[in-house]
Amino acid sequence: MKPADTSVPLHPLLAERWSPRGLDPNVELTDKQFAALFEAARWAPSWGNTQPARYIAGRRGDDTFARIHETLSRGNHGWAAHAAALTIGVAQLVDSEGEALPYGEYGLGLASENLVLQAVSEGLVAHQMAGFDRAAARTAFSVPDGFEPLVVIAIGGQxxxxxxxxxxxxxxxxxxxxxxxxxxxxxxxxxxPAL
Incomplete structure (x- = not known):
C-alpha cells in the first residue's frame, strides 16, 4: 500500500488508489467483481447522458485477454500478463447521425475512473496505460468508425x-x-494560487 500524502484527508478510495505494475498472477476476479467494474463505469456522468464509454474486456486465460495483451507496447507487455483482467476503453466520438459527439473522451475518462475506484473498493488495483497499438486494437476487435480506443486498463491484485x-x-x-x-x-x- 502506498497511500497518498495529502494536504487534507481524502476518502480512502481516493487516497489508496495508485497504479502498480507488480500484480499477483494468482488473483482472479469473481464474476460479481468483474461485472461490478463495468456497472460502476456505466453509472458515470456524461455530457447530455450520451454515455460515450465502451469497453472490450477479457480475463486472464481467455481469448479477449490474449488479444488485448498482444496490442500492448513492449514496456507494458511483460508485467500486464499478470493482470486478472485487461480492458480497452473506447470513446464514442461521433453520434448515430454522423455528427461529432462532444466530450466523448471526457466521458470515457469519467467512466474509467469509476471503474478504477470500484476496483480499489474490491481490494484490487488498476493501472491505466496509453502504451498500446490503437490501430491493432481497432482491427483485432472490429471497432467501428466513430469510436476510438484510448486506454487499456489492467486490473488485478497487488x-x-x-x-x-x-x-x-x-x-x-x-x-x-x-x-x-x-x-x-x-x-x-x-x-x-487559490490554495
Missing amino acids: GPIAHLPEKLQEKEAAPRSRKPLSEFVFSGSWQA
Missing part, C-alpha cells in the same frame, strides 16, 4: 515486483508525488 525489470521495480518503490495545490488551483488570474 503482488510482488520481483518479475519486473529493475527500472520498473524502482518506480514501484518510489514515493508517490503530485504537484502542490499552489501549482494546481488558481483564482483571480492564471497561476495565482
